[in-house]
Amino acid sequence: MILDPRALPTSDVYRFLISAVVPRPIAFVSSIGADGGMNLAPFSYFNAVSSEPPLVTIAINDRDGDPKDTLRNIRETKEFVVNVVSEPLLDAMVSTAGDWPRGTSEFGPAGLTPAPSTRVRPPYVAESPLQLECTLHREVALGNSILVVGEVILARVRDDVLTEGKVDAAKLAPIGRLGGEFYAPLGTILKRKRPRVSRVTGEEQG
Numbered sequence: 001m002i003l004d005p006r007a008l009p010t011s012d013v014y015r016f017l018i019s020a021v022v023p024r025p026i027a028f029v030s031s032i033g034a035d036g037g038m039n040l041a042p043f044s045y046f047n048a049v050s051s052e053p054p055l056v057t058i059a060i061n062d063r064d065g066d067p068k069d070t071l072r073n074i075r076e077t078k079e080f081v082v083n084v085v086s087e088p089l090l091d092a093m094v095s096t097a098g099d100w101p102r103g104t105s106e107f108g109p110a111g112l113t114p115a116p117s118t119r120v121r122p123p124y125v126a127e128s129p130l131q132l133e134c135t136l137h138r139e140v141a142l143g144n145s146i147l148v149v150g151e152v153i154l155a156r157v158r159d160d161v162l163t164e165g166k167v168d169a170a171k172l173a174p175i176g177r178l179g180g181e182f183y184a185p186l187g188t189i190l191k192r193k194r195p196r197v198s199r200v201t202g203e204e205q206g
């Protein structure tokens with residue numbers, strides 16, 4: 001099959017892309033508006049892009065100039081929290097992705113608990129095993145998305161997902177997003193050593 005994105009409706013391109021780039025991590029983003037109203041929503045156009053400073057990105061569809069509550073809140077307060085979606089949080093996470101009216105806190109209906117963050121005003125999800133407290137680094141308009149770049153100013157990790165002080169993916173048990181309405185847990189974890197090669201001679205260094 002050959003696809004030419006320029007010959008397809010945007011909705012088909014979207015459906016194709018999200019089934020081709022899989023699995024994607026999910027940022028479960030908590031934010032608050034200038035009025036203090038809480039918001040919670042998932043975003044799988046999500047990744048880490050820099051470690052000095054630590055930067056993460058979330059791409060939020062611009063919905064023809066009607067910003068999603070998360071984007072509106074981030075613009076108002078310049079802060080947000082990324083909560084990792086572990087397996088037990090799958091259904092609660094999906095329930096927050098309805099088009100709830102602005103001002104609805106998705107915490108209550110999802111059965112999730114807002115807990116006070118350390119460095120930012122938006123609360124974190126108490127049931128999530130790992131959170132990244134972020135300040136807005138910059139916003140970049142990209143196609144029909146707004147790329148929100150956040151600087152991680154504090155990370156909180158529940159002790160039971162650590163092994164010898166490091167985040168243990170098997171214990172973290174994150175859920176990945178696939179195409180359509182499909183999600184996937186980690187499955188078998190494989191370990192491989194990367195080749196150590198001299199950039200000068202190209203020789204392997206054992």
Ligand SMILES: Cc1cc2nc3c(=O)[nH]c(=O)nc-3n(C[C@H](O)[C@H](O)[C@H](O)COP(=O)(O)O)c2cc1C
Nearest residue numbers: 041042043044045059060061068069070097098177
């Ligand atoms: C697993 C999942 C991932 C999603 N990823 C994105 C995304 O990357 N970008 C986006 O704009 N919407 C994404 N959505 C849709 C938003 O979560 C949805 O529009 C939500 O209602 C936005 O909430 P808000 O208006 O409270 O910010 C995703 C939905 C789900 C269920």
